[in-house]
Amino acid sequence: MPADFNWAIGGEAGDGIDSTGKIFAQALSRAGRHVFTSKDFASRIRGGYTAYKVRTSVDDVQSVVDRLDVLIALTQRTIDENLDELHDGSVIIYDGERSTMADVEIPEGMIGLDVPLKRLAEEAGGAIMRNVVALGAACEVTDFPIENLDSALQKRFGNKGQQLVENNKEAARSGQDYVAEEYDHEFDYDLDTTDNDYVLLNGDQAIGMGAIAAGCRFYAGYPITPATDVMEYLTGRIEQYGGHVVQAEDELSAINIALGAARAGARSMTATSGPGIDLMAETFGLVATSETPLVICDVMRSGPSTGMPTKQEQGDLNMTLYGGHGEIPRFVLAPTSVDECFWKTVEAFNLAEKYNTPVYLVSDLAMAVTEQTFPPEAFDMDAVEIERGRVVDDDTIGEWQNEKGQFKPHALTEDGVSPRAFPGTAGGAHMSTGLEHDELGRRTEDTDMRIEQVDKRTRKVETAKEREDWSPREFGNPESDQLIISWGSNEGALIEAIDLLEDDDIDVRFLSVPYIFPRPDLSEEINSADEVVVVECNQTGQFADVLEHDALRRVKRINKYDGVRFKADELADEIRAALAEEEVTA
């Protein structure tokens, strides 16, 4: 029996797949089990196949795998789509009374449980609860104490009245009882509970929570998959801390509104996905030249153009690293896991304000839609530090004024960092502009000043390189001469892949890099390893390119760009194959 258990519910968009999956995931989490969810959805609201998958274990789970143990299939297509992952002994729960499922075909070796979901739901108070009936059935199959499901139902429906909660509980019981009575079968699954406390959240929510913790009080955005959850999270919450969320008319406006708020002194953010980043590119240059601290979050999806809006990709690295005309200093941070989405957001705000520089916070769809369990201490709010940088007040403003009493917002300093005066500060009135400017912020085409200002802005990055920690996260065997490098959300799948490889006596060192710019200098690691493999979700190997550039050495690449995130077992196979291949010759 496998240590981890994989469950899914699938049907048509509009079938309530998402909320049902979420209820089950929450029930598992509340029962002290680790949960890792993934979603398979099409870019349409009704119709089209969609599935919500849950992997769970009493141990940590950080990835999806190619296996499905129990499937609630609301349509035949749900079964067809998942044939690869179903195996001998997989259980398929379906409603044979549903017209579309009348001729259902249960593949050889699998166990089909025909449960009259709709009829039982109607008896419990309404057809709408048929998915909850299925959840009850799943509890019976997996020996999972149904009380845990009750608590998730309470959370989901509690605010809509106790009667609805009771009806749902009853619906779940009827599914459970039906399987117990009709199917006299010992199922192979056993979902134990533990006393552990977990919270369950996705990457977008972690970014939103990190923003509030970091003192972000202003958000301007325009909805786009898969970044919208950040905005939805902040809406209704940020106000409790005196903040505001504004839905702009487009991304051009969103970034400019966010910029305005930052100039007024607020910690300010916008979030979007690739197409929105393209639209923001012009203002990005203004943010950098006017030296405005701003966090711009790019939750990547499959591109170019509108590409595959609901599919995974890590294709925007070059855009965030090089995008925009002219040469622009910036920071590019890429969290590598859901909890790191929180911490990197906090760091992004501090970097932005300490260096008066825009920060790209780059996440991706896989992380944005993945809900994962963590102990609450993973988000220890006492550990959040806020550093606002060189902000002047009445006492210090004099140090930053010229002999005429004019404030110098772009003062040429040794560390490249200039002072900031929030509007309202007496004696701080100044202007800033996207035009090249002097220390006062006034337009200049003076050749010396041009060079001094460009160098000053670059110097901030040099200062940050020295003052901040840009280390990668390290996993596997530090002594191994087989080196795997990756960035972004692939970390979890890689950690599990390494475990799988260890079982085969394949030993690797894995560096997961959360910093794209500045990034750690990995030349030594790369050059001293026998084999180097760079893993990323794009076709050209954008990160591999920059690493080759840094280390002056060719690396092997594993690239996935079919729109689906890496799975641990698939990745283990790929790494095995890459390590076995001949060395890459330049």
Next chain:
Amino acid sequence: MSSQVRFTDFKSDKQPTWCPGCGDFGTMNGMMKALANTGNDPDNTFVVAGIGCSGKIGTYMHSYALHGVHGRALPVGTGVKMANPDLEVMVAGGDGDGYSIGAGHFVHAVRRNLDMTYVVMDNRIYGLTKGQASPTSREDFETSTTPEGPKQPPVNPLALALASGGSFIAQSFSSDAMRHAEIVQEAIEHDGFGFVNVFSPCVTFNDVDTYDYFRDNLVDLAEEDHDPTDEDAAKQKILDSSKEYQGVIYRNDDAVSYDQQFGLDTNMSEIPDGAPEDAMDLVREFY
């Protein structure tokens, strides 16, 4: 706010590089007078400028200011005002800046009705790029890019503002210094989005919409017994293309501003040293 502020306090020591005689001189002076008259000082004022000859205004005025990218000054002003409602926010730009590349933002800023002021220096030409047609250029106005005229009707900015739910719509003429300053002052005092389209002649590239033209054709609504709170009367004036009007054309004192609607009253620059005290509650929500 100090009471001794004079309008020259809003002047920077940078000499304008506008062509001698450019209407923008008068437009700017009126804005500075209006700011001083309403009791503002440079330290509590934020001026956002667009791109164009008009946009240079941010350089020649003294206050907290940002000179942004082409067409997007209104969103910047929006963010400044939302993040610190104590500030007096004034946005300035040209007709190309505001009604062409920034037209979308204009419509939305008007309907958002945030308490700020928007002044457009309308010279019916692109000045900074040396004389191409602008959205307010006449249909037969010959320019380097429209040798036979744009052959499209000009945008009517006042109509656009009215259709977008504008709560304060006015027009002025930069060389009628006193009236222009008065009108901008009313826009500042208006509780909501105060929009002023200013005839600000370009003496270098526009030989049609000249000082003489405006002097000859301008009708001051103050002398016409116009009631700006009467929407029908306003509509009539706005759609009358036979004359050029000066004055407050429409004013809706009942419109609720965005800041009031959303209860924006916090200076968001002030935040705690660490996460908010009850921040662990945010984590617990995910149980």
